Amino acid sequence: MAQINLLKQKQVSFDSLQIVTSLAVKFLFLILVGLVAYYAFLLYRISSETKKFFSIEQQISDKGKQLAARPERNELLTRQQQLKELNTLVGAHPYWSGMLPAMAKVMLKTANVVTFKALKDGTVTMSITVPAITDVEQFLQVFDLPEFNNNFYNIRIGSLGRSQSGDALLISFDVRMNYNPALLASPEGVR
Amino acid sequence: MDILNAKKNFTISSMPTRQHTVFEIIMLVIVSALLYWFIISPKQAKLDALTLGSGELSAEFSSLEDNERKFNKAVADMKAHPEEIADLDEALPLDNRVTKLHLALENLTQSSGMTVGDISISYKSDVVISGDKEQLASPFKVTRKLQKMITALDVTGTYDQFQGLLQKLEQSGRILTITSMEASPTADQLLNFKISLEAFYYE
Numbered sequence: 001m002a003q004i005n006l007l008k009q010k011q012v013s014f015d016s017l018q019i020v021t022s023l024a025v026k027f028l029f030l031i032l033v034g035l036v037a038y039y040a041f042l043l044y045r046i047s048s049e050t051k052k053f054f055s056i057e058q059q060i061s062d063k064g065k066q067l068a069a070r071p072e073r074n075e076l077l078t079r080q081q082q083l084k085e086l087n088t089l090v091g092a093h094p095y096w097s098g099m100l101p102a103m104a105k106v107m108l109k110t111a112n113v114v115t116f117k118a119l120k121d122g123t124v125t126m127s128i129t130v131p132a133i134t135d136v137e138q139f140l141q142v143f144d145l146p147e148f149n150n151n152f153y154n155i156r157i158g159s160l161g162r163s164q165s166g167d168a169l170l171i172s173f174d175v176r177m178n179y180n181p182a183l184l185a186s187p188e189g190v191r
Numbered sequence: 192m193d194i195l196n197a198k199k200n201f202t203i204s205s206m207p208t209r210q211h212t213v214f215e216i217i218m219l220v221i222v223s224a225l226l227y228w229f230i231i232s233p234k235q236a237k238l239d240a241l242t243l244g245s246g247e248l249s250a251e252f253s254s255l256e257d258n259e260r261k262f263n264k265a266v267a268d269m270k271a272h273p274e275e276i277a278d279l280d281e282a283l284p285l286d287n288r289v290t291k292l293h294l295a296l297e298n299l300t301q302s303s304g305m306t307v308g309d310i311s312i313s314y315k316s317d318v319v320i321s322g323d324k325e326q327l328a329s330p331f332k333v334t335r336k337l338q339k340m341i342t343a344l345d346v347t348g349t350y351d352q353f354q355g356l357l358q359k360l361e362q363s364g365r366i367l368t369i370t371s372m373e374a375s376p377t378a379d380q381l382l383n384f385k386i387s388l389e390a391f392y393y394e
Binding site for chain 2: 056080101119
């Protein structure tokens with residue numbers, strides 16, 4: 001029967017543990033050295049990156065000053081402001097020349113416009129004379145028709161009465177109405 | 192007493208080799224961890240922040256260079272189009288010279304065949320409109336704001352002439368915005384028109 005030397009087996013196990021721990025120490029030492037080397041690398045990178053950072057910052061500052069000092073800058077800014085505001089004004093520009101021809105289309109032939117006033121707020125006021133009261137009724141009926149109330153609507157009349165004009169006795173009245181803002185839009189081909 | 196003596200005489204070198212190695216492992220782990228946590232990690236964060244900052248600054252610098260190119264192009268465009276610049280100055284003048292507007296309205300009215308009754312322009316009378324040495328020396332240095340001149344134009348003529356005047360005002364080189372118009376008859380079978388309009392300038 002073979003003899004097992006238990007004492008020797010214990011010695012082998014103890015030696016291998018010592019080797020493992022010794023290797024672990026060396027490995028950990030290498031890691032420590034690596035960390036120190038990495039720290040040195042970081043210091044170097046921080047130093048070079050800081051230099052780069054301040055160099056770019058200086059370049060930006062110089063470039064900004066250089067651009068701000070350009071003699072054409074003020075003129076360019078003024079021209080840009082002019083262009084921007086010109087575009088806004090032209091975009092909202094009212095073209096009144098279309099108003100009177102549009103008004104003529106809805107006006108009775110017998111009606112005589114004595115005074116006329118149009119405001120940018122969308123209202124028109126007029127003083128009108130017609131030969132008879134039936135003409136006033138006809139004048140009002142026109143605006144109930146869809147083909148005529150497209151551009152002028154919400155008709156209100158006031159001061160309806162008789163007035164003498166030479167030998168003729170006329171009916172006079174004041175009219176207040178709203179106009180379609182599209183009437184003031186830019187005609188084709190203008191600006 | 193023996194225990195006390197044993198404690199007094201305890202040193203690392205006095206430890207058995209195996210305990211000694213375990214102690215070294217623990218110390219190395221602790222030192223490495225502390226080195227990483229308290230020294231390397233903050234430096235790494237600082238480097239990351241610096242790299243990020245440098246990247247952002249580089250992008251900003253590139254953008255500035257791009258703006259410089261656009262600026263140069265805009266300046267070249269501006270210098271290559273003197274007629275358009277003159278038109279721009281006519282549309283929105285850089286001065287508040289009220290006489291220019293007066294003359295323009297008078298010319299427009301007369302060229303449409305109408306008679307000028309009155310031209311009334313409201314403007315700030317305390318503002319320098321000529322001989323401003325500082326502005327003459329560097330005309331674009333001052334910061335300007337768009338201003339309005341409220342104008343009332345009183346003219347006499349026929350309906351067709353008035354239509355012509357309206358078209359001339361609309362197509363005028365100077366921006367003239369009509370805010371209201373009024374018509375009434377005159378004794379000589381003509382019509383009297385009152386136009387309120389706004390003209391613009393920079394001050």
